[in-house]
Amino acid sequence: MAINLAIVYYSSTGTNYQMAKWAEEAAQEAGANAKVLKVEELAPKAAIESNPAWKDHYEATQDVPVASSDDIEWADAIIFSTPTRFGNLPSQMKQFLDMQGGLWANGKTINKVVSAMSSASNAHGGQEATVQALYTSMMHWGAIIAAPGYTDPVQFASGGNPYGVSVTVDQEGNMVEDVKDAVKHQAKRTIEVASLVKKGQEVNA
Ligand SMILES: Cc1cc2nc3c(=O)[nH]c(=O)nc-3n(C[C@H](O)[C@H](O)[C@H](O)COP(=O)(O)O)c2cc1C
Numbered sequence: 001m002a003i004n005l006a007i008v009y010y011s012s013t014g015t016n017y018q019m020a021k022w023a024e025e026a027a028q029e030a031g032a033n034a035k036v037l038k039v040e041e042l043a044p045k046a047a048i049e050s051n052p053a054w055k056d057h058y059e060a061t062q063d064v065p066v067a068s069s070d071d072i073e074w075a076d077a078i079i080f081s082t083p084t085r086f087g088n089l090p091s092q093m094k095q096f097l098d099m100q101g102g103l104w105a106n107g108k109t110i111n112k113v114v115s116a117m118s119s120a121s122n123a124h125g126g127q128e129a130t131v132q133a134l135y136t137s138m139m140h141w142g143a144i145i146a147a148p149g150y151t152d153p154v155q156f157a158s159g160g161n162p163y164g165v166s167v168t169v170d171q172e173g174n175m176v177e178d179v180k181d182a183v184k185h186q187a188k189r190t191i192e193v194a195s196l197v198k199k200g201q202e203v204n205a
Helices: 015-029 045-049 052-060 069-074 091-098 101-105 127-141 180-204
Strands: 004-009 033-038 077-083 113-120 166-168
Touching (some): 004 015, 004 069, 004 180, 015 077, 015 113, 015 180, 033 069, 045 052, 077 127, 091 127, 113 127, 127 166
Parallel strands (some): 004 033, 077 113
């Protein structure tokens, strides 16, 4: 039974896009149907153009589909990847969540299996707070949070954030920690939990 996985991300300069792509790679290895979807960019053009890395990434990802409520309804599982902004979610990601009110009101967010990842410029720059902010909204959705915990040794090698993979990005935009394997583990675990939930739903149907 293939799991439908939506990988919903926001990224200004490519870090969270790369993490989303690693999650997609893991999902394909696990036999899931995966879609990498960006949330809509809301920043004014002038802001994007003032930062060459942002402008380059914005232009390079024009072909990535924009996440919609239909994608959330389709998904058995959702992985969110999002930068930290002042210790919190970027407004672009928050806007996406806020646009799911209709879905929520119709009970369509219930039992989605979710997990989240984040990045920031500093090792302790708020990644955990960002992941937890997203999880707070997920509790309102009635979603099932499949945090990675310490379910695999790769967690320790990547910085050991049990809430969700987090990474530090240096001034040149490079990831400091090697988190690829941890991202792939988190994606596979999210799919595994979604599979248990889906099987349970079929048995009880
Ligand atoms: C408005 C703004 C606020 C930010 N706030 C934080 C912060 O609170 N802590 C931190 O370490 N980095 C902060 N950063 C750095 C971003 O988290 C970093 O650029 C981002 O994680 C890179 O991800 P991306 O390449 O996917 O855009 C901030 C950046 C911006 C533009």
